[in-house]
Every structure is written in structure tokens, then in C-alpha cells.
Amino acid sequence: MAGTGTSPSGVPLFDLRLEPEDVRAVMEVLETGWLTLGPRTHEFEAAFASHLGVRHAVAVSSCTAALHLAYLAAGVGPGDEVIVPSLTFAATAAAVIHCGGTPVFADILGPHDFGLDPDDVERRIGPRTKAVCAVHFAGYPAAVDRLRALCDAHGLALIEDAAHAPSADFEGRRLGAWGRAGAFSFFSNKVLSCGEGGLLATDDDDVAALARSLRSHGMISGTRSGQTGETDSYDVVGLGFNYRLDEPRSALLLSRFARLGPEIERRRELTRAYRGKLAGMRHVLIPYDDAGVGRSSCYVMPILVDDDGRRDAVRRRLRDEHGIQTSVLYPAVHEFTAYRRRFGEHRLPHSERVARTEITIPLFAHLDEATQDRVVGALDEVLAG
Numbered sequence: 001m002a003g004t005g006t007s008p009s010g011v012p013l014f015d016l017r018l019e020p021e022d023v024r025a026v027m028e029v030l031e032t033g034w035l036t037l038g039p040r041t042h043e044f045e046a047a048f049a050s051h052l053g054v055r056h057a058v059a060v061s062s063c064t065a066a067l068h069l070a071y072l073a074a075g076v077g078p079g080d081e082v083i084v085p086s087l088t089f090a091a092t093a094a095a096v097i098h099c100g101g102t103p104v105f106a107d108i109l110g111p112h113d114f115g116l117d118p119d120d121v122e123r124r125i126g127p128r129t130k131a132v133c134a135v136h137f138a139g140y141p142a143a144v145d146r147l148r149a150l151c152d153a154h155g156l157a158l159i160e161d162a163a164h165a166p167s168a169d170f171e172g173r174r175l176g177a178w179g180r181a182g183a184f185s186f187f188s189n190k191v192l193s194c195g196e197g198g199l200l201a202t203d204d205d206d207v208a209a210l211a212r213s214l215r216s217h218g219m220i221s222g223t224r225s226g227q228t229g230e231t232d233s234y235d236v237v238g239l240g241f242n243y244r245l246d247e248p249r250s251a252l253l254l255s256r257f258a259r260l261g262p263e264i265e266r267r268r269e270l271t272r273a274y275r276g277k278l279a280g281m282r283h284v285l286i287p288y289d290d291a292g293v294g295r296s297s298c299y300v301m302p303i304l305v306d307d308d309g310r311r312d313a314v315r316r317r318l319r320d321e322h323g324i325q326t327s328v329l330y331p332a333v334h335e336f337t338a339y340r341r342r343f344g345e346h347r348l349p350h351s352e353r354v355a356r357t358e359i360t361i362p363l364f365a366h367l368d369e370a371t372q373d374r375v376v377g378a379l380d381e382v383l384a385g
């Protein structure tokens, strides 16, 4: 039913579709009169923890909040460094700076795989390194086995930015469950979304306790639950934040979570179909491989054009001549003005190449074959011209 309201003749990059049961779930919460952190949030946390196979899931207001708490729980503070990719959303790095730490950018494996290169990570480990953050780009697993071994060998925390990766796995273990903590996003355009929301997953009791405390002002209540109104007093035991998730969003997440499995399967089918249709096309490179698709949540469909001078013109023609919306995931974070000013110039050849040649083409669970063919046909025409 409800969609994002894009023009009927155009092809949106992403389209959100809510079902009547989603709306009912939210309405039921509104009628209860309890709107913030409460039973729906706890139910969602339990369901997500069990899905991931971890002991704790702490729902928060965004993935940025989850990353901030994950870095704090890893002990990141002033003077500490965290090794992060540059081919990511800025939040992966910004949350390090919010802890007082310094993001150290490492390169990705290459145009075939946008995950962090463990060899480059190893070269950048120094006396101030506290943690490594692996981003599972588009839900394709980063080399978490090698990164985890590297972190264990050097006494570092592995943090997973699993913003794109609900329901994705590597070697039988869910992404987000490989590191000290995993951070998920439920932002509007993500595979599981509620508008704004996030979650920190962990097997570590101390990390979970700190995250639960800091998401709510570092408060612990007195002898009784604050929700019953019977609490006499409370104490503040840390410098916390308001990172709580509210009940209407949790109800929406719970309702949509029930359909996540089939929706991810559909995304995988569509991704395989795209790969088949684009396979012989000139001037296009398709990252990852068919085996990777089966492990991924297929959040987006990235392609690369073979000539970096052409990418922006190709995107413009897709939009102006064919009504097809595209995006770039991602401009490299180390090249943003704020990061160049703060941390100077760096060279990350693979990340820079992808940042200049990548085009993200439309993908969402209810994309139909005719629309997909229209996207492929338009790309063929524009790239040939």
C-alpha cells in the first residue's frame, strides 16, 4: 500500500512499501498511551537477538548512536585510533571523532569487493589503535574471519558496521555477530526500516550493560522499574545520551521483521537477475560474485563504469532521458572537506576509484522484472552512446 510517492513514470532508486498490518501495529501502540521504550522495544530486541544468535540486542535511535556506543564500549577515547574504511557513510568515521578518537582510513580489497582489506588494516595498526570497524557494504560480508583473527592477535576490538546487513551471514554466523559489537540501521531506505532507528548487538554482557545505560542518560533507577511509576529515585552512573528507540517505531520494526526473510530472498533473486542481464554489457563492471549474493542482504545494487570521467554524465542521462534515479555509494569520506581539513590528504587508490566510478541502480523487494529490464535497457543505451 503506502509508498514513497515518486512519479508514476519514473523508476525510483528505492521504494518503501508498508502493508496494512504495519499500520495496524503502529495504531495499536498509539492507543496504549505508552510511546517510548517499553514492551514492543523489548520484544523486538529479543527477536533480533535470537535471529542473530547473540545474547544482547540494544535498540537505539540510529546506527550512528549504535556505533558511538560500540566505540565507547571498546574504550575509544582521546588519543585513540580506530581503523575504518573510507568507502562508507560518514557516520562510521564521525562516531570515532565523537569519542575523541581519530579515524585511520584503510583501503578496500578492490573493485570486485568493497570490504576492508585486512592486509592494509594490518599495516595501519599502531600503538594507539583501539579498534577496527568493518563495514559490510550492501550487506556483502567483509573479511570478518581474517579481521577478527587480526584484532584478536593485536588485542583490538572488532566493531561491525552492519547498517546494510540484517539477515546476511558468513560461514554460518550472522553479520553483526562476529565482532565485539555490531551496529544496525533502520533508517527509511534500509532493508528493515522504521524511519529512524538502530540497534547494537553483542555477546558481551559488559558492552550490553554500558550501551543500555548510556542510551538513557547513564541512568539506573532505584529499586523498582521507572515505568511503573513506583521508583523512588534514580542514579546517574555515566555520561549518557538520549539514544532511546520509541514504541511506535519498534512496533513497525516487529511487524516488518516478520517479512524480512522473504524480502531478502526476493532482493537476492533480483540481484542475480541484474547480474545475468548486465553480464555481457560493455563498459560495466559488476562487483562481487554469485556466491556472495547468497550471503548478502542485497541492500543495494552497485555497478562500476570503466571510465571515471563518464560516471556523472551517465547518471544525468539515466535521470533526464529515462527517468531513472541512481545514487553513488559512496563518495570517499577521506576526501570530504571536513576530513581533509582535520586529517590531511591520504591516498586510498581502490576506494578512490570506486568513489569515482560507482553507480547504484534501483533495487527494492517489489521491483518487477519489466522495470528491471527498463533500467538495464537504459544503461545499455546510455553506455553505448
Ligand SMILES: Cc1ncc(COP(=O)(O)O)c(C=O)c1O
Binding pocket: 061, 062, 063, 064, 065, 088, 089, 091, 092, 135, 161, 163, 164, 184, 185, 186, 187, 197, 198
Ligand atoms: C554504512 C553505514 N553506516 C552508518 C549509517 C548511519 O545510519 P543511521 O542513519 O541509522 O544513523 C549508514 C546510513 O546510511 C550507513 O549506510
